[in-house]
Amino acid sequence: xxxxxxxxxxxxxxxxxxxxxxxxxxxxxxxxxxxxxxxxxxxxxxxxxxxxxxxxxxxxxxxxxxxxxxxxxxxxxxxxxxxxxxxxxxxxxxxxxxxxxxxxxxxxxxxxxxxxxxxxxxxxxxxxxxxxxxxxxxxxxxxxxxxxxxxxxxxxxxxxxxxxxxxxxxxxxxxxxxxxxxxxxxxxxxxxxxxxxxxxxxxxxxxxxxxxxxxxxxxxxxxxxxxxxxxxxxxxxxxxxxxxxxxxxxxxxxxxxxxxxxxxxxxxxxxxxxxxxxxxxxxxxxxxxxxxxxxxxxxxxxxxxxxxxxxxxxxxxxxxxxxxxxxxxxxxxxxxxxxxxxxxxxxxxxxxxxxxxxxxxxxxxxxxxxxxxxxxxxxxxxxxxxxxxxxxxxxxxxxxxxxxxxxxxxxxxxxxxxxxxxxxxxxxxxxxxxxxxxxxxxxxxxxxxxxxxxxxxxxxxxxx
Amino acid sequence: xxxxxxxxxxxxxxxxxxxxxxxxxxxxxxxxxxxxxxxxxxxxxxxxxxxxxxxxxxxxxxxxxxxxxxxxxxxxxxxxxxxxxxxxxxxxxxxxxxxxxxxxxxxxxxxxxxxxxxxxxxxxxxxxxxxxxxxxxxxxxxxxxxxxxxxxxxxxxxxxxxxxxxxxxxxxxxxxxxxxxxxxxxxxxxxxxxxxxxxxxxxxxxxxxxxxxxxxxxxxxxxxxxxxxxxxxxxxxxxxxxxxxxxxxxxxxxxxxxxxxxxxxxxxxxxxxxxxxxxxxxxxxxxxxxxxxxxxxxxxxxxxxxxxxxxxxxxxxxxxxxxxxxxxxxxxxxxxxxxxxxxxxxxxxxxxxxxxxxxxxxxxxxxxxxxxxxxxxxxxxxxxxxxxxxxxxxxxxxxxxxxx
Numbered sequence: 001x002x003x004x005x006x007x008x009x010x011x012x013x014x015x016x017x018x019x020x021x022x023x024x025x026x027x028x029x030x031x032x033x034x035x036x037x038x039x040x041x042x043x044x045x046x047x048x049x050x051x052x053x054x055x056x057x058x059x060x061x062x063x064x065x066x067x068x069x070x071x072x073x074x075x076x077x078x079x080x081x082x083x084x085x086x087x088x089x090x091x092x093x094x095x096x097x098x099x100x101x102x103x104x105x106x107x108x109x110x111x112x113x114x115x116x117x118x119x120x121x122x123x124x125x126x127x128x129x130x131x132x133x134x135x136x137x138x139x140x141x142x143x144x145x146x147x148x149x150x151x152x153x154x155x156x157x158x159x160x161x162x163x164x165x166x167x168x169x170x171x172x173x174x175x176x177x178x179x180x181x182x183x184x185x186x187x188x189x190x191x192x193x194x195x196x197x198x199x200x201x202x203x204x205x206x207x208x209x210x211x212x213x214x215x216x217x218x219x220x221x222x223x224x225x226x227x228x229x230x231x232x233x234x235x236x237x238x239x240x241x242x243x244x245x246x247x248x249x250x251x252x253x254x255x256x257x258x259x260x261x262x263x264x265x266x267x268x269x270x271x272x273x274x275x276x277x278x279x280x281x282x283x284x285x286x287x288x289x290x291x292x293x294x295x296x297x298x299x300x301x302x303x304x305x306x307x308x309x310x311x312x313x314x315x316x317x318x319x320x321x322x323x324x325x326x327x328x329x330x331x332x333x334x335x336x337x338x339x340x341x342x343x344x345x346x347x348x349x350x351x352x353x354x355x356x357x358x359x360x361x362x363x364x365x366x367x368x369x370x371x372x373x374x375x376x377x378x379x380x381x382x383x384x385x386x387x388x389x390x391x392x393x394x395x396x397x398x399x400x401x402x403x404x405x406x407x408x409x410x411x412x413x414x415x416x417x418x419x420x421x422x423x424x425x426x427x428x429x430x431x432x433x434x435x436x437x438x439x440x441x442x443x444x445x446x447x448x449x450x451x452x453x454x455x456x457x458x459x460x461x462x463x464x
Numbered sequence: 465x466x467x468x469x470x471x472x473x474x475x476x477x478x479x480x481x482x483x484x485x486x487x488x489x490x491x492x493x494x495x496x497x498x499x500x501x502x503x504x505x506x507x508x509x510x511x512x513x514x515x516x517x518x519x520x521x522x523x524x525x526x527x528x529x530x531x532x533x534x535x536x537x538x539x540x541x542x543x544x545x546x547x548x549x550x551x552x553x554x555x556x557x558x559x560x561x562x563x564x565x566x567x568x569x570x571x572x573x574x575x576x577x578x579x580x581x582x583x584x585x586x587x588x589x590x591x592x593x594x595x596x597x598x599x600x601x602x603x604x605x606x607x608x609x610x611x612x613x614x615x616x617x618x619x620x621x622x623x624x625x626x627x628x629x630x631x632x633x634x635x636x637x638x639x640x641x642x643x644x645x646x647x648x649x650x651x652x653x654x655x656x657x658x659x660x661x662x663x664x665x666x667x668x669x670x671x672x673x674x675x676x677x678x679x680x681x682x683x684x685x686x687x688x689x690x691x692x693x694x695x696x697x698x699x700x701x702x703x704x705x706x707x708x709x710x711x712x713x714x715x716x717x718x719x720x721x722x723x724x725x726x727x728x729x730x731x732x733x734x735x736x737x738x739x740x741x742x743x744x745x746x747x748x749x750x751x752x753x754x755x756x757x758x759x760x761x762x763x764x765x766x767x768x769x770x771x772x773x774x775x776x777x778x779x780x781x782x783x784x785x786x787x788x789x790x791x792x793x794x795x796x797x798x799x800x801x802x803x804x805x806x807x808x809x810x811x812x813x814x815x816x817x818x819x820x821x822x823x824x825x826x827x828x829x830x831x832x833x834x835x836x837x838x839x840x841x842x843x844x845x846x847x848x849x850x851x852x853x854x855x856x857x858x859x860x861x862x863x864x865x866x867x868x
Contacts, residue, residue: 026499041499069487092497111487325546
């Protein structure tokens, strides 16, 4: 192919892959979507090479798919035919840390866990912590506006990005935002990039806010018979002026899977578990924890406990963070796949939403597990299905659509922290329809045209 | 193909493609982030391979680089939520190559296999491997043998050979093709002999032997009769050859009235514990590791701060960590960032076939160990020692042991 010949003039032979066996791994991400083999995979060494690749693809109108950790759950990074994949893996350096101004500059391919291992040495951390943080990258998590467990207190990625360097489809390099907390410069182009799923420009590095590690954390665990009580408990804690750092829930199937895989038992007659973390200064934690514990107990849990033991806390945190892994044991066959929904509702509507999802499933008969971030109303419906069964997948899509509609009915959203990708394109339209805001879609399309007039970036995703 | 394929399918089909394994796979970053030289890529490739074979009962994909570059460190298995072992996938991939696609084999691997089968040592140096034992007292009547497996001795050669390969790729590959027809010419290997490493290794062997002797253990040693255990045969995927070879070794042990085999490195220990019983008939010996026989409570305190590089084979495959327990008893230990079951590979298994990848991994691990600020870097495997030997701070565990 001519394009490969041209790419060899930009890249060394170790940074350009095009043999079938070399590029097979790039046709998939962590979703059930199977992409196609691209023409070639490029692994640029620096922003100049990246810019030249983009320019070449732009001139030849070749679609480009950007790949970070390849952990998308919505197919956001799978390529289609006759395209070029750009792997951001070599952008793996942490460039600058300023603890006085509280920011870190990291390249797009830095994995979140590596970033936090580094920051930990200085007593700081970067709060967004999706369950995939061991593998997901700075660039990828900005592109999907990832959240995670700590979002209840710290919000999602959008709260933590100060600026970035990007490469436009035509190869031009520019910078958005900066190193300061305040700026008033017209349209916020940094914000526009967050959640844009690689459709506007390629993020090469980012300036990220960091936070000091909480001095002390206390954890409350409570098991209830009814899901409503969990919602009520968290609402009451918040009413008391206490903001939990983490507020998570999981249903009986999830608890059972943790019992099987991690050996953490639960009271047999309970149907839902609440994990509540309170973070504070050393001296003020105990009274806060005590107040929160009192509220939790006022709703008659089947069992409850409070712990500040770091080993026990870590065990529970890892069990929650690794819950999707644990749920794999609940598959009825190796063909089964777990598709993870990602709706969000105002926390006050959580209990009713969960009930309606269960009602809705009575028409579908899926094996599902409900869990998520109760602190911010984000529910992950885990559906056990089979991507190779066409009929079953149609039903799965319908179920996802229905659950999305439930979220919209309660003034929530169809996508909290995983993004749209290929999976939720219909749901995105549903959301704008429900909000009587279809014009938003048109605005987004116009923005896409300004950034990427030839539509070469992540073609077929998000808006198409 | 069915048996290997079935096993491959069983392992690879569990993958949910989350990519967690890629984040810990040492060859991914060390190869310049090539997706097919990483854990997830290897599993992806296996699934494509299975599909291809299902449709055409053969395969056209070239799987050699992906599977021969795998270190078998099993770091991927440790983080996989679905329980996939990409290391095992690679082992099966290599078996497929040797059985069905010999055109994808590695010349160096083929050459080493030929030499092992002929001379019972990867470099045909059985005699040289016994030189360390000059002057030591052996009890020829004892049915407990001190078994070196040639591992420490061979390290005197591996580093220079690796450097030569890195500097003379073309000449080396051409010579390999030629040597495959005339394996007896392997004697050229003495050219790659590193006197310093050899002396160091011989002293370690003497030290371990004497530590055991001090515990009143009567040891026999087979000297030049001692065969190499055949680790590389299995590592390179030569299953049939390994089966024959392991039976030969087992017979030799029986002929010498062996009852207990004292091993001194993790590779041999693992091979005897897990693989010989599967392949060799009547492999009914008591296999022990030397550390388990020492009087550890009698070891002197050590006055330097140390960091310990835990070999993958000990912590992840054998689930063995007595080394660290003893170290903590005798001195201050500062552990590196990657420790315990998350330890990082030294890169050693790739030293022969992928010296550049191996060197990148070794430098990365060495730097991490050095960042601990410890006075000494300790390890307990000759392969790890040789690959990490980048300063005079690096020691084998046995070297710092003294009895009170």
